[in-house]
Amino acid sequence: ADSSVDVINPSIQIHKSPTQQQIVSGSNAVFTITVTNTGDVALSNVMVSDPLSPGCDLVITTFIAGASTSYVCSVTNVTADFTNIVSVAGTPPTGPDASDMSDGIVDVIDPSIQISKDPALQQIVSGSNAVFTITVMNTGDVALSNVMVSDPLAPDCDFVITTFLAGASTSYVCSVTNVTADFTNIVSVVGTPPAGSDVSDMADSSVDVINPSIQISKDPAQQQILPGSNAVFMITVTNTGDVALSNVVVSDPLTPGCDLVI
Numbered sequence: 427a428d429s430s431v432d433v434i435n436p437s438i439q440i441h442k443s444p445t446q447q448q449i450v451s452g453s454n455a456v457f458t459i460t461v462t463n464t465g466d467v468a469l470s471n472v473m474v475s476d477p478l479s480p481g482c483d484l485v486i487t488t489f490i491a492g493a494s495t496s497y498v499c500s501v502t503n504v505t506a507d508f509t510n511i512v513s514v515a516g517t518p519p520t521g522p523d524a525s526d527m528s529d530g531i532v533d534v535i536d537p538s539i540q541i542s543k544d545p546a547l548q549q550i551v552s553g554s555n556a557v558f559t560i561t562v563m564n565t566g567d568v569a570l571s572n573v574m575v576s577d578p579l580a581p582d583c584d585f586v587i588t589t590f591l592a593g594a595s596t597s598y599v600c601s602v603t604n605v606t607a608d609f610t611n612i613v614s615v616v617g618t619p620p621a622g623s624d625v626s627d628m629a630d631s632s633v634d635v636i637n638p639s640i641q642i643s644k645d646p647a648q649q650q651i652l653p654g655s656n657a658v659f660m661i662t663v664t665n666t667g668d669v670a671l672s673n674v675v676v677s678d679p680l681t682p683g684c685d686l687v688i
Contacts (some may be wrong), residue, residue: 436465437516438489442473442510442528448535449458450569450622455501455532457482461493461514463659465524469516475514489516497632535567539590541575543611543629549636549669555631556605558583562615564590566625570617577613590617608635637638638667642676 449455459482463469465501472489476482495607501510513527524618540563550556560583563572565643570590577583583600602611645660661684671688678684 427675434465434518434520435681436461436467436469436516436521436524438469438516438524439464439473440513440526440528441516442512442530446531446533448460448486448533449504450619451505451534451536452503453622453654455479455504455510455530457510457512457530458471458496459484459500459528460494460510461486461604462490463489463516465518466491469518471515472514474514474531475510476510478508478510479512480599482512493581500654501532504532504534508532508580512621534568535566535568535619535621537568537570537617537622537625539563539570539573539615539617539625539627540565541613541615541629542625543613543631545631547632549632549634550605551559552635552637553604553605555601556580556611557599557601557609558613558631559597559599560585560613561595562585562587562590563595564592564617566619567592568619570619570625573615573680575613575615577611579609579611580613585611587617602633605633605635609633636667638669638671640671641666647687658680661686 439462443458447455447633459628461474468491472486473483479499479501486626509529509531511527511529515525517523542561544559548556570593573587573590575585579599610630610632612628613679614626614629616624616626618624641664643662650658651657663676674688676686
């Protein structure tokens, strides 16, 4: 009499990709899960389980030898780092279940950038220069690349930083020359994080152009008087500019009584 023995090698494999990803806080972690029957027999009741992302769970009633399936799933509104572990188990015709597991690491980042322009308000005399100090800070937790400062009204203020480390800060001085009219100067900055959309910020500074001037007149321009009498003058001081003046001093060396302080 004879008896045949069929030796089987049941096995299953699961893979979760990417194995590591960076995402911006509040966005979604997206995975591709691939399940493959790497054994030589069909498996039944194949169950994919992912406790941290239930949307990744899957049941395959019958999974023939050599078969493979892939699908995409996600975890929404992620705000903290986590390691996402997925497992699979399937039942062969005989023997214990075949199983496997795979993990995916999610690194949550919070990229941000800040720019300031000082002074926020300045007064300058028409025809002079408006001088600014620009400060750029990486206020996020990851390095930014291609950081670009743009200031359309003050091209000298434009600036490029190839790599800007987390927590880094830089300041520099720039100017607009020969300013003859009021303007609001707006500077912007944008940088690219390792994941997610570019981050940006802007700041403005107002420049008030002033035209200070003063005029004095003394009347009469000519007078005749008798010896021993008094010479009487009318002095008129006029602020002919567009701003208030302080410490206005009228000085008349030959007639000290005409001196005046406003």
